[in-house]
Amino acid sequence: MIGFEADAKALSKFKDFYFHHTVAYIGKEDPFVKGQMKPITWGKINPGNFPKIKMKAEDNKSTIDKRIGDAYVFENDSLHYFIQDYLGDEMNSARRLVVLHARTKALVYEEFFFEEDGVELARLNYSKESYNSIYQWTGNLFKAKPPVVLGFTSISFGCPYISFLDKNEKSIYISCDNRH
Template sequence: MYKVISISILFLFFSWKSKKNENLLIKQTTEVIQNSKNFKFVIAESGLNYRSEPKGKILGKFEWREKVEYLYETGITQKIIDNYTEIEGTWVAVKNKKDTVFVFDYYLSDDEPSFSKTKLYYAEPYFNEIRKPSNERDIRQAFVNVSESFYMPENFLEKKDLRKDTIYFNKEQRKEFFKRMKYSITDSIFIYDFKSGIIKKHLVDKTPIIACISIYAKTDEENKTQDYDEWSYQIGFNLGKMTSAGFAMIANENPFVENGLQQIIFEEMDSASIEINIENSLVPEGWKNNTVPAYTFSYENTAFFVKKSKDSYGWNNLLVKNVNTKESFDVNIYLGEGSSLAPIKIKGEKGAHDNYFQYQGTQYIGKLFKNKPPVVFGFTYKSFGCPSIRFIDKQELPILILCDNRH
């Protein structure tokens, strides 16, 4: 009996010592990481719940983009369903003021979110032309493509419809679409028409929802002898014969400022103007004796300067400055595969935009959103990927346009 008691005491001693060492190891590891100040950013758009322990009681919520101090990994993994998709992550400890709390690490990132949560789309206008040389009529309805936001479940489109170019959602499909997109029947599609500056409104509950085949879909077009793949369809709102083209948002109230945008039209600078802007530290000294023409455009306290050759649409040396602080502003001109400079418009010259109107590749500036700073966009074309618009305020994140640029 004494042997059994002795063995039990010995077992408890080593268990206690093992647990103590484990706790010490966690504490030491935590202290090392704390001292190194390992920070993460919350990327969950609705915020990230923090708990008393892994999978435990919710104590509060970290906001989107909030910076949190990472302490240690618990080793406890979990699979959850988020936005109708299964995801897997690990529970980790982070600091909340003086307390240690636990969060699901799938929603943490080393990098701070660089784009706004705003869901902005394009409204494509009605299109009708005769194809040559076949004389076949090509008609496309006006369309707001929201595929980038819609998590379509497998077999959502009925197999009997998969040879159609356009599928109109039935009652059940509309119901599921509204549920997944979190739309209310009182929401509307608000469209800022670039050409007129007028805001167009369509009630979502009264607007047909369609799946229309992408131009990149691979199938036997002529004989329709095989089905389309359901992922080759673009999902969105059919606006009929609406000729407006511009930005679109789905919301309960109009987010746009009517007639808030204006096209950027540059004017040529003479030598006296260049001298004045050099003196004001807005353009460099080297612009004085340069034989290449220089151009400028002003909006409120923001001035644009650019060099451009008169015999082409090419340009370079774009400078954007706050005329009061002399601070530079980056319009994010990225040139890579599928990206190129869009032609600029110069006052008094016939240019690329005089014969047609196009929303991508036309420079605009002004108040697009209510209660937000002015925006600027349109300096580059993008064949791959989607363009973005920037606020003339570094505190506001740029908005990536959800253009469904599939290839």
């Protein structure tokens, strides 16, 4: 087990949620790019404006008993991020994230997030003024790697992962200490 003791003053800008999005690496070279991650600030859109991209068969099966809920968009550089809720039993039980290239409308990334035992959907960031905690982030995090997206679920039993906005890059599963 490795532990770190950090002076509380050094963590002051992280507020009460510093432990949710703090990542450390121990090795010869720092793999991180500094200052290129942005919080995703969602703007509500009409659900009919969510991109008409065919779902994968397994995702379609998982949403067949759910109704479509609210939809949101975030525009960042050359990418447009869309997220849509799928409701079951009056609760958000799934979300679909679709990222498109702004100019070509080509699909860059897609993922479904489902609530299950030990996994909840994270609250969406709506406006910079209302940030108590910032959950969803995007941008360049690693040197010589594509942009990432993270923060869509809260995991009780296990550890989160970081997804690259590139189909050829596998997600990075974070090693964490998640004891209760």
